[in-house]
Amino acid sequence: MDRKYSKLVAGFAALATSVSVFGLTGPTAFAATSISESGSSLMYPLFTQQWITAYKKVAPSVSINAASTGSGTGIAQAIAGTINIGASDAYLAPAQQKQNPTMVNIPVAVSAQQVMYNIPGLSQSTHLKLTGDVLAQIYQGQIKLWDDAKIASLNKGVKLPHKQIVTIRRSDSSGDTFLFTQFLSDTNSSWANNVAYGTTVSWPALQGSLGAKGNSGIVTALAQNPYSISYVGISWLNNALATKKIGYAALKNRSGNYELPTNATISAAANAMAKSTPKNESVSLVYAPGSTAYPIANYEYAIVNTKQANSTTASAVKNFLNWAVSSSGGNSTKYLAPVHFLPLPSTVVSLSKAQISKIH
Numbered sequence: 001m002d003r004k005y006s007k008l009v010a011g012f013a014a015l016a017t018s019v020s021v022f023g024l025t026g027p028t029a030f031a032a033t034s035i036s037e038s039g040s041s042l043m044y045p046l047f048t049q050q051w052i053t054a055y056k057k058v059a060p061s062v063s064i065n066a067a068s069t070g071s072g073t074g075i076a077q078a079i080a081g082t083i084n085i086g087a088s089d090a091y092l093a094p095a096q097q098k099q100n101p102t103m104v105n106i107p108v109a110v111s112a113q114q115v116m117y118n119i120p121g122l123s124q125s126t127h128l129k130l131t132g133d134v135l136a137q138i139y140q141g142q143i144k145l146w147d148d149a150k151i152a153s154l155n156k157g158v159k160l161p162h163k164q165i166v167t168i169r170r171s172d173s174s175g176d177t178f179l180f181t182q183f184l185s186d187t188n189s190s191w192a193n194n195v196a197y198g199t200t201v202s203w204p205a206l207q208g209s210l211g212a213k214g215n216s217g218i219v220t221a222l223a224q225n226p227y228s229i230s231y232v233g234i235s236w237l238n239n240a241l242a243t244k245k246i247g248y249a250a251l252k253n254r255s256g257n258y259e260l261p262t263n264a265t266i267s268a269a270a271n272a273m274a275k276s277t278p279k280n281e282s283v284s285l286v287y288a289p290g291s292t293a294y295p296i297a298n299y300e301y302a303i304v305n306t307k308q309a310n311s312t313t314a315s316a317v318k319n320f321l322n323w324a325v326s327s328s329g330g331n332s333t334k335y336l337a338p339v340h341f342l343p344l345p346s347t348v349v350s351l352s353k354a355q356i357s358k359i360h
Helices: 002-009 044-058 071-080 094-099 132-139 175-187 189-194 214-224 234-242 263-274 311-325 333-339 346-356
Strands: 033-039 062-068 085-088 103-118 166-170 210-212 228-233 250-252 297-305
Touching: 033 071, 033 311, 044 062, 044 234, 044 311, 044 333, 062 311, 071 085, 071 175, 071 297, 103 175, 103 214, 103 234, 103 263, 103 311, 103 346, 132 166, 132 175, 132 189, 166 175, 166 214, 175 189, 175 228, 210 214, 214 228, 214 234, 228 234, 263 297, 263 346, 297 311, 311 346
Parallel strands: 033 062, 033 085, 166 210, 166 228
Antiparallel strands: 085 297, 103 228, 103 297
């Protein structure tokens, strides 16, 4: 997988009584400074609705500015040094890591992606069963109608409309695209050989297909276009359901079971891959093994240059990230649960802290 990914994307809470809990170090730990974050629209609700406000109570003199620009832009800006933290649903490609040896990708939480659709007359409580293979055929134009036999056979008893499927995809460089297309590559050989996966791909040309920017744009496009389908980061679940038009699918996992993105199924995927997570933490949770594993789960990454502009900024970035991965800090469920994120497995926390310690 990494070889294909490299080819495709290489070009582009209160403070604990002891500061050592979060790894806060040095006399400049709380010096007045600012941290800039940009990237993943999936991570944007976590930063803006939870972490920024909570961390202000921990370090009042540290300001964190966040922007939803897409994972590809976040990675590029972090490498260019125009921001401190690039938020990404995708890990750095091997070629990117080789070309930028001071860059690290640090998991800070666990998340997932849903396949969502707008089918008038279908209750939101009815979750269509879909497979990666069927989705790949839809996005390649081989399955054009909602009542196609290949969809109907998975959803016996569900009245499906004889309507053309409107495919929606991200128009920006996106970690969500990376996750979705990786799932399609893992389950459909035609997709793997002809399209593959990455933060951007050459999408098959389909009549009526639409592009939208960011998860917010995808949710809007789904709501506005009956009979449409797309992929959406789970942090936008509340926004999507609030439209009263959008539903989401149960996806077939590696074991052949259809699973919804729940805390239990997403955790099952993360736990299955935790022990095989390498020191550089570049690993996919997509299509993880396990009978109950949800098939599109992922680590959410902070893409960071270990060599920051000065010691004050370096300390601020280190302290924030140590807080973010701590179970008594940003990885507490009180911050993660409202936006549908899950904490890192304990073994992965240790790997992330080892990478954070390199920042200077």
